[in-house]
Amino acid sequence: MRRRGFFALGLGMMACATGCGTESNLGSSAVNAARMLGRFAIVPGGGRWARVARALVEAARGEGFPVSGTPPATRITVTGLPALAATELNNGLSLLDTATPLARLTGQIEVVVVPANSKFATFDQFGAHLLAHPDRTPLTGGPQGEPDHLLFGLIAKGLGADTRQVDYTGFPGSAEATSALLGGKAAAATGTLADWRKAIDKGWVRVLAVSSARRVDGVEAPSLLECGVRLDFADWCAAVGPEGMTDDRKDFAIRLCDEVTESAAWRAACRVEGWTSIPLSGDDFEQWLASEIGRTRAVLRDLGMLDTADTTCWGSCEKGH
The missing domain is CATH 3.40.190.150 (Bordetella uptake gene, domain 1)
Incomplete structure (x- = not known):
C-alpha cells in the first residue's frame, strides 16, 4: 500500500444523506x-x-x-x-x-498562539517559561483530552517539563478559548490554524509555532521541529x-x-x-x-x-x- 507524508466516544453512526453513485468511471x-x-x-x-x-x-x-x-x-x-x-x-x-x-x-495543522502584546516574543521564550514553571504558565484551547490539550502535553514532554504540572483550561469552542487568551486568563493557546485564522489576520494574536513538520505558507512562524521539539502533529x-x-x-x-x-x-x-x-x-x-x-x-x-x-x-x- 502507499506511504505518504507522516503526521503524528465510541464511533457514532450518524448517517449522511447520500444517493447511488455511478460506476461509469471505473474499469x-x-x-x-x-x-x-x-x-x-x-x-x-x-x-x-x-x-x-x-x-x-x-x-x-x-x-x-x-x-x-x-x-x-x-x-x-x-x-x-x-x-x-x-x-x-x-x-x-x-x-x-x-x-x-x-x-x-x-x-488540520495546529498553531501555538499568544496575545499580540505577550511578553513571549518567540517560542523559545515561551518554551523556557513552560519548562521552568509549568504550573504557572496557564494554557488554553479545546476540551481537555482532545487534540489541543494533547498538543500542549506533547510540547511539554518534548521540552522536558513536568507534564503533570501543566496548567490547562479547556473550552468547548474556539470562541471561548480566544476570549480567555485575549482576556489575560491564559498565556498561550493551541488550536487549528483555521480556528485561529481570524484572530491572526486581525493582529489580535501572534503565532509562535506550527505543529507540522514544515513551515506553513502565509504563516510567519517556525515549526515545532525548528524550535527543538521533535513533534509532528x-x-x-x-x-x-x-x-x-x-x-x-x-x-x-x-x-x-x-x-x-x-x-x-x-x-x-x-x-x-x-x-x-x-x-x-x-x-x-x-x-x-x-x-x-x-x-x-x-x-x-x-x-x-x-x-x-x-x-x-x-x-x-x-x-x-
Missing part, C-alpha cells in the same frame, strides 16, 4: 467487484467529521465508486483523533479492536470499516480511499475547507494508527488523565496495553 474489473461486493455508505462518526464525509462521498461518486446511503451498503465511517482519545479516556477498546482501518484522510481524521470486513471488501474500500484522495475533486475540497490531505492506507495506515494510539495513550497518562495502573497489565489485558 471493468472494478465494476465487476462493485457488483459482487455491493455499495458503500460513507458516514461521519460525529458532527465534526460531517463535512469530510460529505466531501468523500462526492469525490467517490465523481470517481465512479458505488456510494449509497441505504442497506445493504457496507458502512465506511469517518472518525479521528478526538474519538481515539475519548475511547482511551473511557477505557474503551481501540479502533484496531472495533473497526477495520482503511485510510488516513486529512489533518495534526488533528487528523480517517476512514474505517466495520469490524471483520472480508479481505476483498476491505481491499476495494482501500482502493476507493486511494483513488479519491488522488482526485481533483478531493484536492479542491481540501483547499476550500483548509484541510491538509495526508493520505496513508492499508497496512501502512494500520501500523501508523497503532503508533498513534500508543502516543495518545502515553500523553494522556503523562497529563494525569489515565490511571497508570490501568496501563501496566501487559499481555493479559484485552486492550493490549
Whole structure:
C-alpha cells in the first residue's frame, strides 16, 4: 500500500444523506467487484467529521465508486483523533479492536498562539517559561483530552517539563478559548490554524509555532521541529470499516480511499475547507494508527488523565496495553 507524508466516544453512526453513485468511471474489473461486493455508505462518526464525509462521498461518486446511503451498503465511517482519545479516556477498546482501518484522510495543522502584546516574543521564550514553571504558565484551547490539550502535553514532554504540572483550561469552542487568551486568563493557546485564522489576520494574536513538520505558507512562524521539539502533529481524521470486513471488501474500500484522495475533486475540497490531505492506507495506515494510539495513550497518562495502573497489565489485558 502507499506511504505518504507522516503526521503524528465510541464511533457514532450518524448517517449522511447520500444517493447511488455511478460506476461509469471505473474499469471493468472494478465494476465487476462493485457488483459482487455491493455499495458503500460513507458516514461521519460525529458532527465534526460531517463535512469530510460529505466531501468523500462526492469525490467517490465523481470517481465512479458505488456510494449509497441505504442497506445493504457496507458502512465506511469517518472518525479521528478526538474519538481515539475519548475511547482511551473511557477505557474503551481501540479502533484496531472495533473497526477495520482503511485510510488516513486529512489533518488540520495546529498553531501555538499568544496575545499580540505577550511578553513571549518567540517560542523559545515561551518554551523556557513552560519548562521552568509549568504550573504557572496557564494554557488554553479545546476540551481537555482532545487534540489541543494533547498538543500542549506533547510540547511539554518534548521540552522536558513536568507534564503533570501543566496548567490547562479547556473550552468547548474556539470562541471561548480566544476570549480567555485575549482576556489575560491564559498565556498561550493551541488550536487549528483555521480556528485561529481570524484572530491572526486581525493582529489580535501572534503565532509562535506550527505543529507540522514544515513551515506553513502565509504563516510567519517556525515549526515545532525548528524550535527543538521533535513533534509532528495534526488533528487528523480517517476512514474505517466495520469490524471483520472480508479481505476483498476491505481491499476495494482501500482502493476507493486511494483513488479519491488522488482526485481533483478531493484536492479542491481540501483547499476550500483548509484541510491538509495526508493520505496513508492499508497496512501502512494500520501500523501508523497503532503508533498513534500508543502516543495518545502515553500523553494522556503523562497529563494525569489515565490511571497508570490501568496501563501496566501487559499481555493479559484485552486492550493490549
